[in-house]
Amino acid sequence: MKHQKRLNDIKIQVLFILYVYTLFKIILFKFGSIDMTFLWQQLKMSLGNPDYISRQFQKGNLIPFKEISRTVHSLSTHGLINLVGNFAIFMPFGIFLGLMLRNKKISGIKLFILSLGLSLILECAQALFSIGNFDVDDLILNSSGGLIGFISFKLFVKAVTASSVIQPHGRSI
16 A cells, blocks of 8 residues: 555656646747757856846836736737636646645645746746746736645545545445
């Protein structure tokens, strides 16, 4: 039984690594191939010109809810896909952390901060490597998605646990 649990934990960790790889590929490379030479050139250009990095951040959205509000008011298909996508892409992060840390006490606030941290790394990388724009609304949506994924996982576990207490082995108590 202990061997099976360890095997399941390893499977979850491998799936988490694949999820994070896919997350980076989608957000940073927009489904394209990962070109390390290109990234190295972009990084050298950015680090060689600090004003360039500053301009990259200034080109982005630094006003909370600006793009979210604009998208909700315009109701464009592209905007809604972007809005829902930025939220949904981090839901698995919350679910995976719930699975991997199920024996440890982790609060929703800690999970939100972890989601925010990963999202911040991705947003800063987009600006630093000049492969996208920094958007504070993406931080809000990504972090909220991670939190909702975590809460959904907790509610699912609670429902399954309650169900097994009410009907162990298919019988009512």
